Amino acid sequence: MGPCTTTEPKKSVGRWTYLATAMEEWLKDAAKRRYVSPRDIPKAVFAGAREFIEIVREADRVMRRGTFPPQGWSAVAHGAAQDAFVGMSRESRQDWLKYAAQFLLGATRAHRLTREEASIACTLARFFGRIRQKGEAERYAQAMTADDDE
Secondary structure, three states: OOOOOOOOOOOOHHHHHHHHHHHHHHHHHHHHHOEEOHHHOOHHHHHHHHHHHHHHHHHHHHHHHOOOOOOHHHHHHHHHHHHHHOOOOHHHHHHHHHHHHHHHHHOOOOEEOOHHHHHHHHHHHHHHHHHHHHHHHHHHHHHHHHHHHO
């Protein structure tokens, strides 16, 4: 393979690590200040977080229907999210994902957070923190494997 050859990126949770890190920090800050503003986070990150939640919601719905498991990025996102859902029923996951999507939709405008919204922001921060940790662990494992190959 030549130096200018491109290949499809390996589908891994590492793709979501930067997004998860940025979202975790933004949500913690929003919950602490009880104020949310989309200006405090890059638009692409915010849009990516909304996309991530929707991918996970759809993958969870597909799994619930018992149809084919999600594939590609959906499978990666759904797999990454599973750690955050340990101990939750499918109904609880769907409810949580619905609230998360609604919170992110509401966060497209700057406003003071209610106590409930601040609580959702904290929960979302923990969720994205788990995604970040999983991505960092995966990257570390890949780096260690690469070192072993040399």
